[in-house]
Amino acid sequence: MLQNRVTPFGNIIKTSARGSLMGNRGLLHNEKQEIKRPFKLTAWITCVLEFKDRKRPVMAPGQYTEFFFMDEATSFAAGHRPCFECRRSEASAFKTFWLKGNPEYGFNSKTPIKLIDDILQKERIDTDYKKVTFEEDPVALPDGTFVVFGNEPYLIKKGMLHLWSAEGYGIAKSLPQEKLSVLTPKSIVNTFKAGYLPSFIE
Template sequence: MLQNRVDPFGNIIRTSARGTLMGNRGLLHNEKQEIRRPFKLTAWITCVLEFKGRRRPVMAVGQYTELFFLDEATSFAAGHRPCFECRRPEASAFKRFWLKGNHEYGFNAKTPIKFIDDVLQRERIDQDCKKITFMEFPEVLPIGTFVIFKSEPYLIKNGMMYRWSAEGYEAAKPFPKEKLSVLTPKSVVNTFSAGYVPLFIE
């Protein structure tokens, strides 16, 4: 069992459960298919599982490390964004709504995606590669956002929250009356509030 699934904290974990999307942070593994670093690139992307009939062995020597996600909401919480090659409609929509929701950066439609990737890099992990979070009341967060409750990741959806697992989500739970740590990067939460609705499994 390879260590190639990603949880909402951005951790690369081992599980037999399959993902619905693939991700890329660069070459992270060695010749023994062991993860040696959490990332190499600052562009953390999310891709479809199949694209133009391409086939490649997983964790091949010298090639980028294929990572897998339960769904798109999980990938966003981990700090990834859609790929402009295999998910161009989603990537274009993400950039459009990101710009709409994050005016303070002064970016526009001509701003290279690298500038947004740089913002995401500052928001998702600190200099010690630890997850960055912020505090907010869950009831004001948009659908698709992940929060931490009792040390576990929960998805915000339809006025309730659902505990994440590698296999899927557990039964709905009402919001606690307190602020919670938010796993999804702040600018991505703003993107959701501006109109981008991430995909998640039911």
């Protein structure tokens, strides 16, 4: 069993559960298929599982590390964004709504995606490689956002909390009346508020 599944915390774990999307942060593994670093590139992308009949062995020596997400909401919580090659329509929509939701940066449609990636890098992981979070009232958060409740990751959907696991979501529970730590990077939360609705496993 390979260490190639990503949690909403951005951690890469071992599990037999399969994912619906693939992720890429560059070459993270060694010749023994062991994860040796959390990332190499600042462009953390989310890809489809199949594209143009391309075939490649997972964690091949010297090649980028393939890992997997349960769904798109999980990938966003980990700090990834859609790939502009294999998910062009989603990537274009993401950039459009990111710009709309984060006007304070003064970016426009011609702004290179690298500048957005640089902001996401600061929002998802600190210099000690620890997950960056912020506090917010869950009532103010849009669907698709992940929060921490009781030290566990929960998805907010339709005004309820849904416990995440590698196999799927648990039974819904009511939102608590307290601020929670938000796992989804702040500018991505703003992107959801502006109109981008991430997909999630039902």
